[in-house]
Amino acid sequence: xxxxxxxxxxxxxxxxxxxxxxxxxxxxxxxxxxxxxxxxxxxxxxxxxxxxxxxxxxxxxxxxxxxxxxxxxxxxxxxxxxxxxxxxxxxxxxxxxxxxxxxxxxxxxxxxxxxxxxxxxxxxxxxxxxxxxxxxxxxxxxxxxxxxxxxxxxxxxxxxxxxxxxxxxxxxxxxxxxxxxxxxxxxxxxxxxxxx
Amino acid sequence: xxxxxxxxxxxxxxxxxxxxxxxxxxxxxxxxxxxxxxxxxxxxxxxxxxxxxxxxxxxxxxxxxxxxxxxxxxxxxxxxxxxxxxxxxxxxxxxxxxxxxxxxxxxxxxxxxxxxxxxxxxxxxxxxxxxxxxxxxxxxxxxxxxxxxxxxxxxxxxxxxxxxxxxxxxxxxxxxxxxxxxxxxxxxxxxx
Numbered sequence: 332x333x334x335x336x337x338x339x340x341x342x343x344x345x346x347x348x349x350x351x352x353x354x355x356x357x358x359x360x361x362x363x364x365x366x367x368x369x370x371x372x373x374x375x376x377x378x379x380x381x382x383x384x385x386x387x388x389x390x391x392x393x394x395x396x397x398x399x400x401x402x403x404x405x406x407x408x409x410x411x412x413x414x415x416x417x418x419x420x421x422x423x424x425x426x427x428x429x430x431x432x433x434x435x436x437x438x439x440x441x442x443x444x445x446x447x448x449x450x451x452x453x454x455x456x457x458x459x460x461x462x463x464x465x466x467x468x469x470x471x472x473x474x475x476x477x478x479x480x481x482x483x484x485x486x487x488x489x490x491x492x493x494x495x496x497x498x499x500x501x502x503x504x505x506x507x508x509x510x511x512x513x514x515x516x517x518x519x520x521x522x523x524x525x526x527x
Numbered sequence: 528x529x530x531x532x533x534x535x536x537x538x539x540x541x542x543x544x545x546x547x548x549x550x551x552x553x554x555x556x557x558x559x560x561x562x563x564x565x566x567x568x569x570x571x572x573x574x575x576x577x578x579x580x581x582x583x584x585x586x587x588x589x590x591x592x593x594x595x596x597x598x599x600x601x602x603x604x605x606x607x608x609x610x611x612x613x614x615x616x617x618x619x620x621x622x623x624x625x626x627x628x629x630x631x632x633x634x635x636x637x638x639x640x641x642x643x644x645x646x647x648x649x650x651x652x653x654x655x656x657x658x659x660x661x662x663x664x665x666x667x668x669x670x671x672x673x674x675x676x677x678x679x680x681x682x683x684x685x686x687x688x689x690x691x692x693x694x695x696x697x698x699x700x701x702x703x704x705x706x707x708x709x710x711x712x713x714x715x716x717x718x719x
Binding site: 334346353390400408411417419423426440447448452466517518519521523 | 532535536540543544547551568569570571572583589591593594596597600604610612613614615616617618619620630633637640644645659660
């Protein structure tokens with residue numbers, strides 16, 4: 332009985348001490364922050380203040396897609412409105428999308444060019460879009476026997492690309508999407524499916 | 528007896544401290560960005576059966592820069608009225624890769640795909656100031672020098688393209704950021 336009381340007392344004291352410590356840390360940080368703000372206002376060195384005025388926010392995402400003209404408008408709407416990344420993404424479009432990444436000849440070059448985006452704009456995530464009937468990368472739907480095999484091949488390639496990206500840039504989140512299109516009488520309907 | 532008690536207390540203290548650190552860690556961790564959980568998005572665009580073709584008119588070459596991406600789309604869709612009628616190649620540095628001899632071959636092989644498969648007859652090249660591939664505005668020294676260099680590079684690119692595909696029409700644009708109050712606007716300038 333005595334023991335339990337003791338333990339309860341002890342735990343209470345520890346909790347109070349911890350609370351006091353957090354409180355003091357938070358207030359201390361706040362005072363530090365306010366000090367910094369005052370410092371910035373009082374003596375702005377012209378060289379760096381300009382830099383930080385211009386670079387108030389970094390870029391959030393890198394979008395890698397194909398050049399195909401049938402998909403450009405739909406892709407733009409998808410990224411701008413549906414993903415909500417407007418004015419906040421680097422837009423790389425190369426013929427065949429990630430096909431170039433998987434080709435060993437151009438792999439280093441492509442990864443280096445992607446690296447520009449990471450170095451200069453500090454992107455945090457990557458969105459890779461593949462699409463159906465890609466003539467420049469895969470020779471179109473004709474080269475596959477049926478849509479299912481096409482889907483599987485492109486999915487496999489996308490996943491391989493994700494693995495490569497993870498090896499080179501381990502801190503990034505990579506999202507994969509596969510776009511399909513079908514025609515009705517008056518409109519084209521695009522469907523973007525996420526691949527997990 | 529005392530040592531045993533101490534051990535017990537130590538366990539309790541350890542658990543309390545651990546739970547405290549976990550909870551505070553969760554509460555203060557705001558660095559991760561929210562997930563993109565968008566699946567099966569359907570986007571419908573209207574078709575005009577009279578202009579429906581399996582090839583396109585124009586090839587657009589731009590840089591990837593996020594400050595200009597949406598402005599480029601605005602220019603090509605609304606101002607030039609080329610919606611759904613263009614291939615968009617966008618690579619870091621844009622035309623800089625064409626001007627430097629090492630990557631020229633590779634880039635031409637990519638252009639050839641567009642020319643061959645989509646039968647384009649016009650190329651629009653958009654270059655922008657403060658480009659990371661050139662090393663930013665700082666490397667040029669002055670604004671005039673930057674302007675000069677970018678314009679010469681654009682014209683060299685046009686000469687190279689016309690040399691290879693003499694029938695192409697090439698339009699050049701140079702864009703720059705201009706501050707208007709709190710907003711930052713993008714200005715386009717057509718290079719003759």
